[in-house]
Amino acid sequence: MPPKPHLALLAALLFAFGVQHFSDQFNPYYLDVLTGIGINVILAVSLNLVNGYTGQFSLGHAGFMSVGAYLSAAVTLYFAPRWFGEDGGTAWQEGGLFLMALLAGGLSAAFAGLLVGVPSLRLKGDYLALVTLGFGEIIRVTFQNVESLGGALGLNGIPPYTTIFWVLAFVAITIFVVTCLVNSTYGRGFLATRDDEIASEAVGLNTTRYKIVAFVIGAFFAGIAGGLYGHFKLTITPTGFDFTKSIEIVVMVILGGMGNTLGVILAAILLTLLPEVLRPVAEYRMVLYSFLLIVLMLARPQGLFNFKFGKSKA
């Protein structure tokens, strides 16, 4: 953790603002890739709180992302035409609405996390993984069948509110919150819960509550990431949030090293860039991607970027 986390956050927000200011001068393709990276970093860092630091294997992150994506898109689709009319609002007005929509998306995802977490966090290991996987699918199938949310066609014509500023700002906020949390006295309980549940309870921790808190915070940021994603792609369909997306995020966490925020950030960047870099090989792209993944996992099972001594024994 940087010695002055608040200052680091402020610096990161100013940096985001700066990048936004000069964004006209960048190649739009690179900006798009950077946006994709940012969204994946938010997803991976927030999942790392659940899977890495607290040691609860969740496979439902894409489900929470979809809740955030749908709800925030619904908010902007409803309010933007009523408030701003045909011409759209000023940058500040649109920014305000977007922030509201993102928070609504995050909070509803957090609420979904609470609903899923309370009954399922009594389970452990593979059982928890299966239940979260099931819940993720239930959420997706629900969206697929709700006509007012576009059904299988999804939602279209979402206003393009996601700018590089919002993405970088929320990347910074996510990293800030997760880092400060796990380094606090309260947050050490997450690590303790992972290390040994019985010992944690024996010293008086309410491990169930810790697991639920981790789950809810993780879901909140997944919802934010979903909102950013929706206003970036401008169209969302239920199939974009199926369990392969969850697994993609889990892979980032595992590759980065469970419970290692820096490693997970690097892994998220690497795994988002990889398919882009592999574009020239066209149809063999995903084959090569999968092959590289296998090689990476065989070479560094403890996490690609896990260099800390004594941490590998999970």
Added chain:
Amino acid sequence: MLRITDLSVSYGAISALDGISFAIEQGAIVTLIGGNGAGKTTTLRTISGLLRPKAGRIEFLGEDITKLRPHQIVARGLCHVPEGRMIFSNLTVDENLAMGAYLQSDDELIARNRDYVFSIFPRLKERIRQMAGTLSGGEQQMLAIGRALMGNPKFLMLDEPSLGIAPRLISTIFEKIVEINQQHGITILLVEQNANLALEVSRTAYVLETGHIVMQGESKQLRTDPQLKATYLGG
């Protein structure tokens, strides 16, 4: 101080404890001995709320704690050092101790307990910034006991403190257990496979066999009991 009445616990269809009763007075060291699968660990885990009993009653300081959750029981001053040195291996020694004081809010008391832990286990102070997982077996056991002491217990339950520890350290740890009891008046319930050692330090003892208490009495007398000698003390 602690009163167990007709306690029965089962894992699914398999009964682990079948109606055991005993009481422990304030200030005592009481030991529970018995072979593998006798129900010793089950007894401790049920008292600390980690397991739910099928029937029976557990009273601590006159209060019924049978249905309380583990963290509520710790808050009442009943701390458990689990079997197999369950320390937080990815936290440092200092952080492990801080976790032990999780329910304490009085900073002065925490600092005093911390000094006390370091005074009985100076080894821990030397390794304060070290990851707990890299400590030796004996040091981990010291840390587990130290962590429980950080919770400012009135009653301490120790599960197999001698398990997997170098013989020389075992006697040190048992000396410290007696010291904790005598200097701080902390009542101790000790579960041990090493019956000789357990009977040496304790005042009263209960012998468990397949979920029943088969023998009880003063430790001094039990040590000379021919039947017990043959079964647990190696002749």
